[in-house]
Structure formats: C-alpha cells, structure tokens
Amino acid sequence: MFNKLKQKLQNFVEEEKKVEIKPKASLETKIKKKVKRKAQIKEKDITELLENLELSLLSVDVSLELTEKLKENIKQELVGKEVKAAEDLAEITLKTIKETLTQELIQPKNYLVEEVKEKNEETEEPYVILFVGPNGHGKTTTIAKVSHMLQKEGTGTVLAAADTFRAASIEQLEKWAQKLDTKLIKQGYGADPAAVCYDAKKHAQSSNKGAVLIDTAGRSELDKNLMNQLEKIKKVVQPDKTIYITEAVAGNAAVHQANEFNKKIGLDGFIMTKVDTDAKGGCILSISSKVKKPIYYIGTGQNPEDLKKFEKQWFIEKILPRN
Ligand SMILES: Nc1nc2c(ncn2[C@@H]2O[C@H](COP(=O)(O)OP(=O)(O)O)[C@@H](O)[C@H]2O)c(=O)[nH]1
Ligand SMILES: [Mg+2]
Structure with a gap:
C-alpha cells in the first residue's frame, strides 16, 4: 500500500x-x-x-x-x-x-508476573487472578500458561477449579496441575464455584503460595445466573485482577461481549489467545479501544510456554497493511 x-x-x-x-x-x-x-x-x-x-x-x-x-x-x-x-x-x-x-491500544505498565511479585513482597496475602470469558476461548489453557510463567519466576501457585459446570473441566485443570507440579483445589461438579475459590485462597494463605489462579465456566454475558455467580466469586475472594480471555479468531462479536462483561462485573484487562492460528486479530484493537483496559499477554500455542507479553508495536506491525 x-x-x-x-x-x-x-x-x-x-x-x-x-x-x-x-x-x-x-x-x-x-x-x-x-x-x-x-x-x-x-x-x-x-x-x-x-x-x-x-x-x-x-x-x-x-x-x-x-x-x-x-x-x-x-x-x-x-x-x-x-x-x-x-x-x-x-x-x-x-x-x-x-x-x-x-x-x-493499551499495554499494561506492569505485566501480571511483576504485579504478583510486587504484592508478594509487600504483603503475606496471595495475589488472586480471576479468569473469565466465553466457552472455548482458552481460559483453562491460559491458566496453565500463567502458572508456568509464575512458577518459573519462583512463585508458588494454587489453581482453583471453579468451573464446576462443564463436564471434564475439573479433570482438564487437574491434568495441568499434575503436569506443572502445582496445587489444585477442587470440589465436585455442581458445587458452588465461590466456595472452591474461597478454599483455594485459604490454601494459598496457609501454604504461603504467591498466587491463586481461578478457572471459571465459560459463559455468555446474557446468562444472568452465571454472571451473578461471577459477582459472587468476586465478593468472596476479591481478586486483584479479573482477566477476560478472548480468542483472536473471535472477530467483532467479541467486542460487544467483552464490553458487556466489563459493564456487568468489571474487567482489569485481557489476554488474547490463539494468535498462532490464522487469526486476523483486529478485534483486540477494537476491544482495547472500546473497553479501555490493557492487554497483558497473547497466547501463541497450546503448551505452557506459549504465552508472550503483549506489545503494541509488534501488534501494529502485524496488522498494518503492506504495499
Ligand atoms: N492454537 C492455540 N490453541 C489454544 C490457545 N489457547 C487455547 N487453545 C486451545 O483452545 C481450546 C479451548 O481451550 P480451553 O482452555 O479449554 O478453553 P476454555 O473453555 O476457555 O477453558 C483447547 O483445545 C486449547 O488447547 C492458543 O493460544 N493457541
Ligand atoms: Mg475451561
């Protein structure tokens, strides 16, 4: 061009x-x-x-x-x-x-790993991150990646299996916990997710783990009950960050959805997954511009190490037209 x-x-x-x-x-x-x-x-x-x-x-x-x-x-x-x-x-x-x-585009001043470290240096309290978003966009996989990133930096993690709704979701997170050699807190399917989160935070406090990563069931912003459930989780564990997971392939529907989540429960930022696929990725620009919250990381694959810091300049070069 x-x-x-x-x-x-x-x-x-x-x-x-x-x-x-x-x-x-x-x-x-x-x-x-x-x-x-x-x-x-x-x-x-x-x-x-x-x-x-x-x-x-x-x-x-x-x-x-x-x-x-x-x-x-x-x-x-x-x-x-x-x-x-x-x-x-x-x-x-x-x-x-x-x-x-x-x-x-909004890039965070501090990425999550740095924020966790900072809080851990200042207080005895674990840093709690609540991961939310639609089904299948990569919440559970991203939690494994964030845990891996934190563990590499010497921060102990507790994973909370608060998706007590979708079949096999607890087992999926459990497999990751085993693979990453970290703690999983779970109850049965149908259990109150807020109770799982409460247990996970308690466990982190008593075992001196630096971070609690909460996996939640995928949901639509239109499902009132499930949205209320997120509010309840927020009240019970008071997360330091509520992170919305959106896939780069989501297109424009994702903008409205993320905006509604933000209005209903309040978001602190985003992680955009599946950037390694043939995703066009422009939706993240629209989401960032609309919701005005930082994009922390991008997911670039299905393995724990496939998480990179989001950097504006890289992204702009990626989406700008050539010739
Ligand atoms: N290629 C690729 N696949 C991903 C990425 N993140 C997640 N996935 C895949 O997307 C699917 C759904 O992920 P999952 O974590 O179960 O989504 P959830 O329903 O939001 O918990 C799985 O097959 C993951 O392996 C990514 O960054 N790149
Ligand atoms: Mg999941």
Missing part, C-alpha cells in the same frame, strides 16, 4: 514542481521558489490512502466503528500539513497511522 502511496505522492509533488518552473520566471526565482515551495496535504491527496487503510483494517477484523474513527483522526492530523517531498509525506502518513493505532 505504501509503495502505491509513494508513487501517488511522487506524482503529486512533481505536479507542484511543474507549477513552480513556469517559463516566465528567471532562474533565480525558479530556484528560490523551488526551495521555498512546500506542498500542503489536501483531503483529496489522501482519499485513496484512507480507503485502502479502511479496507485493510476491516479485512483484519477491526470494527467498522473504530475504522471510521481512525480514518477521521488520520485525516485531521494530515490535511493541511506541509511537506517538502513525497518521501516526507509517505513517512508522515505512516507515522500518523501508527501513532493513531498506538493511542487505541
């Missing part, structure tokens, strides 16, 4: 130059004019660019609402700006696009 843009801008600046060197002017005037004359970006010069950008953003699943907003911001930044050459204009344009995207 940018090569095309550069070409277009080259023509634009050349046209300006043609105007400058009209035969009547003396050589001296010509040179002066050439040096002094700057091209000012007009709306029509960037129309095609904005259209290309719009298509590119939509094609990676950025929402229409956000795409419009980004286009407007970029237009306001660029129209009227003075540039000396096509190269400059292409550079300024790209810089503006990147800056605009950067503003919409």
Whole structure:
C-alpha cells in the first residue's frame, strides 16, 4: 500500500514542481521558489490512502466503528500539513497511522508476573487472578500458561477449579496441575464455584503460595445466573485482577461481549489467545479501544510456554497493511 502511496505522492509533488518552473520566471526565482515551495496535504491527496487503510483494517477484523474513527483522526492530523517531498509525506502518513493505532491500544505498565511479585513482597496475602470469558476461548489453557510463567519466576501457585459446570473441566485443570507440579483445589461438579475459590485462597494463605489462579465456566454475558455467580466469586475472594480471555479468531462479536462483561462485573484487562492460528486479530484493537483496559499477554500455542507479553508495536506491525 505504501509503495502505491509513494508513487501517488511522487506524482503529486512533481505536479507542484511543474507549477513552480513556469517559463516566465528567471532562474533565480525558479530556484528560490523551488526551495521555498512546500506542498500542503489536501483531503483529496489522501482519499485513496484512507480507503485502502479502511479496507485493510476491516479485512483484519477491526470494527467498522473504530475504522471510521481512525480514518477521521488520520485525516485531521494530515490535511493541511506541509511537506517538502513525497518521501516526507509517505513517512508522515505512516507515522500518523501508527501513532493513531498506538493511542487505541493499551499495554499494561506492569505485566501480571511483576504485579504478583510486587504484592508478594509487600504483603503475606496471595495475589488472586480471576479468569473469565466465553466457552472455548482458552481460559483453562491460559491458566496453565500463567502458572508456568509464575512458577518459573519462583512463585508458588494454587489453581482453583471453579468451573464446576462443564463436564471434564475439573479433570482438564487437574491434568495441568499434575503436569506443572502445582496445587489444585477442587470440589465436585455442581458445587458452588465461590466456595472452591474461597478454599483455594485459604490454601494459598496457609501454604504461603504467591498466587491463586481461578478457572471459571465459560459463559455468555446474557446468562444472568452465571454472571451473578461471577459477582459472587468476586465478593468472596476479591481478586486483584479479573482477566477476560478472548480468542483472536473471535472477530467483532467479541467486542460487544467483552464490553458487556466489563459493564456487568468489571474487567482489569485481557489476554488474547490463539494468535498462532490464522487469526486476523483486529478485534483486540477494537476491544482495547472500546473497553479501555490493557492487554497483558497473547497466547501463541497450546503448551505452557506459549504465552508472550503483549506489545503494541509488534501488534501494529502485524496488522498494518503492506504495499
Ligand atoms: N492454537 C492455540 N490453541 C489454544 C490457545 N489457547 C487455547 N487453545 C486451545 O483452545 C481450546 C479451548 O481451550 P480451553 O482452555 O479449554 O478453553 P476454555 O473453555 O476457555 O477453558 C483447547 O483445545 C486449547 O488447547 C492458543 O493460544 N493457541
Ligand atoms: Mg475451561
């Protein structure tokens, strides 16, 4: 896209130059004019660019609402700006696009591992993280990854099997606990998830473990009972962080869903899973812009080590159109 843009801008600046060197002017005037004359970006010069950008953003699943907003911001930044050459204009344009995207994405000041460490240094209390989100987006797997990350840093973990709803969910977390050699707290299916969380926190306190990671049943924001259950868990264990797990393949439906979760129970941030698949990932930009909470990590596979810090610049490079 940018090569095309550069070409277009080259023509634009050349046209300006043609105007400058009209035969009547003396050589001296010509040179002066050439040096002094700057091209000012007009709306029509960037129309095609904005259209290309719009298509590119939509094609990676950025929402229409956000795409419009980004286009407007970029237009306001660029129209009227003075540039000396096509190269400059292409550079300024790209810089503006990147800056605009950067503003919409929130990266945490401290990632979870650092936050846990900080709290553990200050108090005797374990750091409690509640993982929520729709079914199948990767909550249980992400808990294994976060536990692995913490354990590698020397922090003991307790996993709470508070998905007492879906068949095999307790066994799934139990397998991870065995594999990672960490503690699992569970009750039977149908048990009150808040009670499981309470036990897990108590266990962490008495055994001096630094973090409690709570697995919950996947749910829709429309299910009142299940949403109330999350509120109850929050009251009982008062998590330090409530993290929403969303898969990068989720597309635009995820934006509304995450926003509703935030309105109903309050979220502190996100982890985006399945970035290793052919996910387009644009939904995370829309979610971040809408809910205004940081994205902590990205999931890049099905193994415990497949969790990376979310970094804005990496993400922007990933979704920006090329050529
Ligand atoms: N490729 C890939 N698969 C993942 C990732 N995270 C989770 N999964 C898979 O997605 C499926 C659902 O994950 P699970 O943790 O059970 O989701 P939950 O229902 O939210 O607890 C499982 O097959 C996981 O292995 C990821 O980052 N990349
Ligand atoms: Mg699960």
